[in-house]
Amino acid sequence: MYEHDVIVVGAGGAGLRAAIAAQEAGADVAMVTKLHPVRSHTGAAEGGINAALRDGDSWEDHAYDTMKGSDYLGDAPAVEALCKESPEEVITLEHWGMPFSREEDGRVSQRPFGGLSFPRTTYAGAETGHQMLHTMYEQVVKRGIQVYDEWHVMDLAVSDEEDPSERTCHGVVAYDIQSGEISGFRATGGVILATGGMGQVFDHTTNAVANTGDGVAMAYRAGVPMEDMEFIQFHPTTLPSTGVLISEGVRGEGGILYNAEGERFMFEHGYANNDGELASRDVVSRAELTEVNEGRGIEDEYVHLDMRHLGEERIIDRLENILHLAEDFEGADGLTEPMPVKPGQHYAMGGIETDEHGATCIDGLYAAGECACASVHGANRLGGNALPELIVFGKRAGYHAAGKDLGEAEIPTGKTGDYEVADYEFEVELGEVAGSDPAAADGGAVATDGDAVLSATVERQREFVETLMAREGRNHAEIRSRVQRTMTDNVNVFRAEPGLKEALVDLREAREAYQDVAVSDPSRTFNTDLIHTMETRNVLDIAEALTMGALARNEFRGAHWRQENQIRDDENWLKHTLVSWNDGEPELWYKPTILEGENKTYEPKVRSY
Amino acid sequence: MSTQVPKQTDESSENATDAETTVPSKGDARREEKRRRAAERREERQAEEAERAAAAEDTVELKVFRYDPEVEGKQEPRFDTFHVPFEKGMTVLDALMYSRDTYDSSLTFRHSCRQAICGSDAMFVNGTQHLACKTQISELSEPIRVEPLPHAEVTKDLVVDMEHFYDQMHAVEPYFQTNELPDGELDEQRQTRENREKVKMSTRCIWCAACMSSCNIAAGDNEYLGPAAINKAYRFAMDEREGEEIKQKRLEIIEQEHGVWRCQTQFSCTVVCPKDIPLTEHIQELKREAVKSNLKFW
Ligand SMILES: Cc1cc2nc3c(=O)[nH]c(=O)nc-3n(C[C@H](O)[C@H](O)[C@H](O)COP(=O)(O)OP(=O)(O)OC[C@H]3O[C@@H](n4cnc5c(N)ncnc54)[C@H](O)[C@@H]3O)c2cc1C
Ligand code: SF4
Ligand code: FES
Numbered sequence: 042m043y044e045h046d047v048i049v050v051g052a053g054g055a056g057l058r059a060a061i062a063a064q065e066a067g068a069d070v071a072m073v074t075k076l077h078p079v080r081s082h083t084g085a086a087e088g089g090i091n092a093a094l095r096d097g098d099s100w101e102d103h104a105y106d107t108m109k110g111s112d113y114l115g116d117a118p119a120v121e122a123l124c125k126e127s128p129e130e131v132i133t134l135e136h137w138g139m140p141f142s143r144e145e146d147g148r149v150s151q152r153p154f155g156g157l158s159f160p161r162t163t164y165a166g167a168e169t170g171h172q173m174l175h176t177m178y179e180q181v182v183k184r185g186i187q188v189y190d191e192w193h194v195m196d197l198a199v200s201d202e203e204d205p206s207e208r209t210c211h212g213v214v215a216y217d218i219q220s221g222e223i224s225g226f227r228a229t230g231g232v233i234l235a236t237g238g239m240g241q242v243f244d245h246t247t248n249a250v251a252n253t254g255d256g257v258a259m260a261y262r263a264g265v266p267m268e269d270m271e272f273i274q275f276h277p278t279t280l281p282s283t284g285v286l287i288s289e290g291v292r293g294e295g296g297i298l299y300n301a302e303g304e305r306f307m308f309e310h311g312y313a314n315n316d317g318e319l320a321s322r323d324v325v326s327r328a329e330l331t332e333v334n335e336g337r338g339i340e341d342e343y344v345h346l347d348m349r350h351l352g353e354e355r356i357i358d359r360l361e362n363i364l365h366l367a368e369d370f371e372g373a374d375g376l377t378e379p380m381p382v383k384p385g386q387h388y389a390m391g392g393i394e395t396d397e398h399g400a401t402c403i404d405g406l407y408a409a410g411e412c413a414c415a416s417v418h419g420a421n422r423l424g425g426n427a428l429p430e431l432i433v434f435g436k437r438a439g440y441h442a443a444g445k446d447l448g449e450a451e452i453p454t455g456k457t458g459d460y461e462v463a464d465y466e467f468e469v470e471l472g473e474v475a476g477s478d479p480a481a482a483d484g485g486a487v488a489t490d491g492d493a494v495l496s497a498t499v500e501r502q503r504e505f506v507e508t509l510m511a512r513e514g515r516n517h518a519e520i521r522s523r524v525q526r527t528m529t530d531n532v533n534v535f536r537a538e539p540g541l542k543e544a545l546v547d548l549r550e551a552r553e554a555y556q557d558v559a560v561s562d563p564s565r566t567f568n569t570d571l572i573h574t575m576e577t578r579n580v581l582d583i584a585e586a587l588t589m590g591a592l593a594r595n596e597f598r599g600a601h602w603r604q605e606n607q608i609r610d611d612e613n614w615l616k617h618t619l620v621s622w623n624d625g626e627p628e629l630w631y632k633p634t635i636l637e638g639e640n641k642t643y644e645p646k647v648r649s650y
Numbered sequence: 651m652s653t654q655v656p657k658q659t660d661e662s663s664e665n666a667t668d669a670e671t672t673v674p675s676k677g678d679a680r681r682e683e684k685r686r687r688a689a690e691r692r693e694e695r696q697a698e699e700a701e702r703a704a705a706a707e708d709t710v711e712l713k714v715f716r717y718d719p720e721v722e723g724k725q726e727p728r729f730d731t732f733h734v735p736f737e738k739g740m741t742v743l744d745a746l747m748y749s750r751d752t753y754d755s756s757l758t759f760r761h762s763c764r765q766a767i768c769g770s771d772a773m774f775v776n777g778t779q780h781l782a783c784k785t786q787i788s789e790l791s792e793p794i795r796v797e798p799l800p801h802a803e804v805t806k807d808l809v810v811d812m813e814h815f816y817d818q819m820h821a822v823e824p825y826f827q828t829n830e831l832p833d834g835e836l837d838e839q840r841q842t843r844e845n846r847e848k849v850k851m852s853t854r855c856i857w858c859a860a861c862m863s864s865c866n867i868a869a870g871d872n873e874y875l876g877p878a879a880i881n882k883a884y885r886f887a888m889d890e891r892e893g894e895e896i897k898q899k900r901l902e903i904i905e906q907e908h909g910v911w912r913c914q915t916q917f918s919c920t921v922v923c924p925k926d927i928p929l930t931e932h933i934q935e936l937k938r939e940a941v942k943s944n945l946k947f948w
Binding site for chain 2: 076077079080081082084085094128129132135136137138140141142143144145146147148149165166168171172175176179180182183219249250251280281282283284285366369370371372373513516517518522560561562563564565566567568569570
């Protein structure tokens, strides 16, 4: 067993920032991460970090833009914290040596980004995330913070009081990928989850293979609700074979979308007569899929993004990195042929319910970064708002877990205050499979003493692994691809009741199939078969909760579109969706959004640009 | 043999006992049985594959290095053949993932981002260091030979032990240092565009270790810092925000016995770097800087 004051799970932007903050506040902190820190997907972010740094800009304007972008599903205390603290955090990164792009006078550059009323996006070329990740990892090295890398966290050690809000998190159980050792990590102060996105729930995504939503699923099974999971951002221009993102820049410079018949469909089929290719992400994504569904896609799968008419000179000058991406990952030459593109999952707005300090309803359990939902993005994230979220809330969670007083939080967590249980009948059985293999289920630990809770959890996980290794059965890859397929077919940018219901049926079947899952690689050394099998369990839990929310929320808000009700319905739906595991019987409930900020109330307005 | 497999005898038995104690086993016999069956299944699959390959036209043939210190039949390194249906745009990583998910779930390699930014999947493809995710199948001759990075210890299949590489990276004080920060909390340090441009390429390193693996000097001198670590030192030494005093300290670090002077400008690192970092040039420039600063102190 290992012991530290604070354990940070995950070492992307959010985890690194949290660890640094916890150490600054005096804690003995360690990071446990399934990838070496520099392998985290924060490195893939290109665009930039929003921060109101300059004269003429203000955190208030940034907050206004963010609330509007969120379609009024952001919570003002979290949004305002983000916008107020982002400037200081960005300058801290600069002081740590981050190589930002510069102005003539040597100051950090800023550029315009969609949905922002001021050019406030700071960046480092087309590799902002890479630079941010490495800069923070450098600080972790400098400070000698302990990193357990290539340790996969399997479960949280949480006590088992009836009411999740009375439970305490005492540590985590992790599997050493190199050696197969399973061990407990006792955290006397707190555990911070910073496990990133969950793109692997879909079969086509800009997310990494490791983005399986582990933290979200672990917190969920321990009793923390998942919040607003139905809000998934899809990006309209990703390469079909890998999901690599082709940035908005191409369309910004004048790139044109064509269908198989050579029609400029954004105009010719009337999807966006004014904005054409420059319409918002969700509009373009739906247009592309409609073309494919109506038989005008290329190879029944994608459309073409053509930039040849811009001319070689301009392309090389402005879009050179796109040429490399298309060539390296799709084998396409953007100078001589159109590039194939299709919509792909990009970002999860929802996640582990937290307050504005990153705390969950379970004592000693925190979450920050893409896995968390405070919520700053509500129904739709603005470009450049995720990276500041990592550093602002990573830091807050780190401080809080290390015992620093951040004052009373305004955002309630767990079933407190004004909540309402959903009256929606799901026609399918949900949650734990009855009479399921005890090893595959996560019952609560019986003990309350921290060490005892941890050792009981370690034992359960050992048994689970032992069962998976010993028995014969199905391969997880088959189950995972079933989940991904139904999610992509039915819970995509197009969402309609029959499809969503079908998805829940498919997911149920996949869950039942998981009862017979087995690991065929008998090795204890670097057994990725086993790791992927454990991840698939998380993918299943998330897919189900996400679909539940998508089915219940019969309106069109932000990134969530419903065929049956294509308007934003403030009267009924100005509220967060929450799904609680409820010891194996998932329950859907709602809580109001907080629109009252420090100095003003954000009145819902039409989201038009 | 292009790869170094750790000494087998004692290490593998040590691993095996480790595993027994960490995960208490309910039945060794059962596990043995399972291993045997896994081996059988593998043979069956390979037979099926051969048939499939004969039937299908557009497939590519991969020969993949296999090794596992504790699994019977894999303790002796061998090559397995996989036939993968070809699709336009397919990368070596795609082909490996297909092979794993379709034929043999024990096929092991690191990968995550699939877009040449996480640096997980540098390997030895047809005799050169490549990032698997950034290498188009269509550009390779068949059969495609895929091996772990040479000059590193093989953990299993295509996975190598990265600890030594990380140690070298950490040895150059790989973090920004300065003695003077602006007073105001919201004041940034100034940096000219030219200076940022100067360090730009050096900041693109993704720690993939391809360069280290390609370097003859590193192969012969285990303590040599290696191209990536020296490049990391360059990244800071050339950053005007750090100041002269710290630059001197950095030059001392890279001038040590196993530092820049070991480099014999063979350019192998520069050739294989997937991020196009002009490593040899950076090393040469540091040598010149070191000479210059030594002259100053005479
Ligand atoms: C292609 C792309 C471009 C983007 N561009 C931008 C942009 O320009 N601006 C912007 O603001 N946002 C952007 N985003 C979004 C933003 O980059 C991400 O939301 C953010 O980086 C996520 O950071 P994170 O720290 O939460 O997670 P990650 O960086 O994904 O890190 C997750 C960490 O958790 C660890 N982990 C996961 N599961 C486990 C487990 N079970 N056990 C142990 N460790 C575990 C992993 O090892 C990893 O270290 C982009 C996203 C993508 C995909
Ligand atoms: S310098 Fe290039 S080859 Fe070497 S580790 Fe960095 S990215 Fe890889
Ligand atoms: S998978 Fe990340 S670099 Fe290849």
